Amino acid sequence: MPxxxxxxxxxxxYGYFASEKIDSxxxxxxxxxxxxxxxLGVIFKTTGAQPLVGSAPLKxxxxxxxxxxxxxxxxxxxxxxxxxxxxxxxxxxxxYWLHDQSPARAIAxxxxxxxxxxxxxxxxxxxxxxxxxxxALGVDRAALSAxxxxxxxxxxxxxxxxxxxxxxxxxxxxxxxxxxxxxxxxRLDQVERWLGTGxx
Amino acid sequence: MPxxxxxxxxxxxYGYFASEKIDSxxxxxxxxxxxxxxxLGVIFKTTGAQPLVGSAPLKxxxxxxxxxxxxxxxxxxxxxxxxxxxxxxxxxxxxYWLHDQSPARAIAxxxxxxxxxxxxxxxxxxxxxxxxxxxALGVDRAALSAxxxxxxxxxxxxxxxxxxxxxxxxxxxxxxxxxxxxxxxxRLDQVERWLGTGxx
Numbered sequence: 001m002p003x004x005x006x007x008x009x010x011x012x013x014y015g016y017f018a019s020e021k022i023d024s025x026x027x028x029x030x031x032x033x034x035x036x037x038x039x040l041g042v043i044f045k046t047t048g049a050q051p052l053v054g055s056a057p058l059k060x061x062x063x064x065x066x067x068x069x070x071x072x073x074x075x076x077x078x079x080x081x082x083x084x085x086x087x088x089x090x091x092x093x094x095x096y097w098l099h100d101q102s103p104a105r106a107i108a109x110x111x112x113x114x115x116x117x118x119x120x121x122x123x124x125x126x127x128x129x130x131x132x133x134x135x136a137l138g139v140d141r142a143a144l145s146a147x148x149x150x151x152x153x154x155x156x157x158x159x160x161x162x163x164x165x166x167x168x169x170x171x172x173x174x175x176x177x178x179x180x181x182x183x184x185x186x187r188l189d190q191v192e193r194w195l196g197t198g199x200x
Numbered sequence: 201m202p203x204x205x206x207x208x209x210x211x212x213x214y215g216y217f218a219s220e221k222i223d224s225x226x227x228x229x230x231x232x233x234x235x236x237x238x239x240l241g242v243i244f245k246t247t248g249a250q251p252l253v254g255s256a257p258l259k260x261x262x263x264x265x266x267x268x269x270x271x272x273x274x275x276x277x278x279x280x281x282x283x284x285x286x287x288x289x290x291x292x293x294x295x296y297w298l299h300d301q302s303p304a305r306a307i308a309x310x311x312x313x314x315x316x317x318x319x320x321x322x323x324x325x326x327x328x329x330x331x332x333x334x335x336a337l338g339v340d341r342a343a344l345s346a347x348x349x350x351x352x353x354x355x356x357x358x359x360x361x362x363x364x365x366x367x368x369x370x371x372x373x374x375x376x377x378x379x380x381x382x383x384x385x386x387r388l389d390q391v392e393r394w395l396g397t398g399x400x
Contacts, residue, residue, distance in 0.1 A: 047258050058247050058370040062381055072400050073390070170258040181262055186386050190273070200272050 003032035004191075005176040007164055009040040010088035010124060012172035013067040013078065014185035016114045020076045021188055022175070023107070029195040035099075035107050037092040038164045039157075040085075040172055047170050051085050070185060077119045086117075086125035089157065090148055094130045096156045097147040098139060109134055203232035204391075205376040207364055209240040210288035210324060212372035213267040213278065214385035216314045220276045221388055222375070223307075229395040235299075235307055237292040238364045239357075240285075240372055247370050251285050270385060277319045286317075286325035289357065290348055294330045296356045297347040298339060309334055 006022050008015030019035075026033045044051070064080060071078030091113050099106035116122040116133045124130055127148050135141045147153045164174075168181055175182045177194050193200070206222050208215030219235075226233045244251070252263040264280060271278030291313050299306035316322040316333045324330055327348045335341045347353045364374075368381055375382045377394050393400070 043258075049259070058243075058365070058368055059249070062368060062370065062383060065381070066383075069400075165258070168258055168262060170262065181265070183262060183266075184386070186384070186390075189389075190386075200269075 001031055002178065003034040004195075005036060005167070006033050007036045007038050007167075007169045007172065007174040007176075009038055009172040010091040010110075010113055010117065011085040012040065013118065014070070015172040016078075016118045017070055017074050017076050017185040018173035018175070018188060019110060019114050021074065021185075022173075022191075025188065025192050025195070028192075031195065035095070035103075035110055036160060036164065037088070037095050037110065038161060038169060038172065039087075039089060039092060041087065042161055043165060043170055046165055049170065074185070077115075079119060079121055081117055081121050081123075083123055083125070086123065088125065090127040090130045091124050092160075093148055093153050093157050094134055094144060096160060097144065097150075097153050098134070100156075105137070105139075108137055109139070112137055201231055202378065203234040204395075205236060205367070206233050207236045207238050207367075207369045207372065207374040207376075209238055209372040210291040210310075210313055210317065211285040212240065213318065214270070215372040216278075216318045217270055217274050217276050217385040218373035218375070218388060219310060219314055221274065221385075222373075222391075225388065225392050225395070228392075231395065235295070235303075235310055236360060236364065237288070237295050237310065238361060238369060238372070239287075239289055239292060241287065242361055243365060243370055246365055249370065274385070277315075279319060279321055281317055281321050281323075283323055283325070286323065288325065290327040290330045291324050292360075293348055293353050293357050294334055294344060296360060297344065297350075297353050298334070300356075305337070305339070308337055309339070312337055 004022065004026050006018070008019060022033050067080060068078060095106050095110055098109050112133050113124050113130065116129070117124045122129055124133065131141055131144050134144050167176065171183050173185055175191050177191055180194055180199070182191050204222065204226050206218070208219060222233050252259060267280060268278060295306050295310055298309050312333050313324050313330065316329070317324045322329055324333065331341055331344050334344050367376065371383050373385055375391050377391055380394055380399065382391050
C-alpha cells in the first residue's frame with residue numbers, strides 16, 4: 001500500500017497537532033507516512049487565501065482560541081508563539097535535505113522543529129535556530145548551514161511545492177489517503193475511519 | 201440554561217448538514233436551539249474571506265468532494281445544486297418573519313428550504329420559490345410575499361447580521377454553546393462533548 005501523504009507547514013498549529021498523531025494512526029493500519037513540509041504562503045498566493053490569524057478580523061480571535069482548545073482536546077502540549085505566523089522555508093529546506101539522507105531522521109527533525117516553535121516558543125524562521133535544533137539531534141551543523149544556502153536544496157523545496165499544488169494541497173495539515181484528500185486536524189478521525197474501511 | 205445559538209446560511213452545505221443534527225444533539229442535553237440564518241456574502245465582506253467554491257482554485261474541487269463525503273458520513277441526503285452558491289436574503293427574511301410569529305414554524309420552514317435546495321435542487325434564491333416552499337407548510341402566500349418586500353423585515357435581517365458579526369460569526373455553521381464558539385459541521389462532535397462536560 002502507498003504511504004499516507006502528510007503535507008504541513010511548520011508554522012501551522014493544526015499541522016503540528018496532526019504531526020503528533022499521524023504516525024501512530026498510520027501504524028495501527030500498517031501504513032507508512034510520507035512527511036512533506038510545504039510553505040502555506042506560496043500556496044495562498046495560488047489560492048488567494050489568507051492566514052487564519054492576522055489579516056482577517058473576527059477569524060483571528062476564534063482561531064487563537066481554537067488552537068488552545070484543540071491542543072487540550074488532543075492532549076498535545078501547546079503554547080501560542082509570540083511571533084505567528086512565521087516564514088518556514090529554512091525549516092522545510094532542512095527537512096528535505098535531511099530526508100534525502102534519512103527519512104526517519106527527517107521526521108525526528110520535524111518533531112523537534114515543531115516542538116521548538118509550539119512548545120518552547122523558539123523562532124524557527126531563523127536559519128540559525130533550525131541549525132541549532134538539528135544539531136541537538138546530532139546533525140552536522142556546518143553541513144546543514146551550507147545546505148540552507150545551496151541552490152539545489154532551494155530547488156528541491158520548489159519541486160515539492162509544485163507537486164503539492166498539483167496534488168490539490170491548499171492548507172495544513174492536508175492528508176491524502178489512497179487518493180482521498182482530507183484537510184484539517186479535525187479530520188484525523190475521518191482519516192482513521194477511511195484507513196479502516198476504505199471509504200464510506 | 202440559554203439556548204445554543206445556531207448560525208447558518210441557507211446556501212451552505214455544512215450549515216444544512218448541521219441543521220439536520222443540531223436539534224437532536226441539543227435535546228439530548230435538554231437544551232433549546234436558537235436558529236439564526238445569516239448572509240455569508242455580507243460577513244465575507246467584513247472578513248475578506250471568499251466562498252469555498254467558485255473563486256479559489258484548488259479549494260473548489262476539494263469542497264465539492266467533501267460536501268458529498270460529509271453527507272454520506274452524516275447520513276444526510278444531498279445533491280449538489282446546479283446553481284451554487286446562491287444569495288439567500290429572501291430565505292433568511294422569510295425565516296425571521298415567520299419566527300416572530302412562531303419559532304417552531306420557522307424551524308420547520310428552515311428545514312423545508314434547506315431540503316428544497318440541497319435535495320430537490322430548487323433555486324431558493326428566488327422569492328417566489330421561498331413563498332412556494334412556505335405555502336406547502338400552510339404559510340399564507342400573500343402575507344409572506346408582502347413581507348419579503350417590507351422594509352421592516354429587511355431591517356430585521358440587518359439587525360440579526362449586526363448581532364452575528366458582533367458575536368464573532370464568520371462562517372456557516374457557527375454554533376455558540378454558553379459563550380464557546382464552534383465553526384463547522386465537523387465540530388458537531390465537539391459541540392456534543394462540550395454540552396456534556398462543560399468544556400475541556
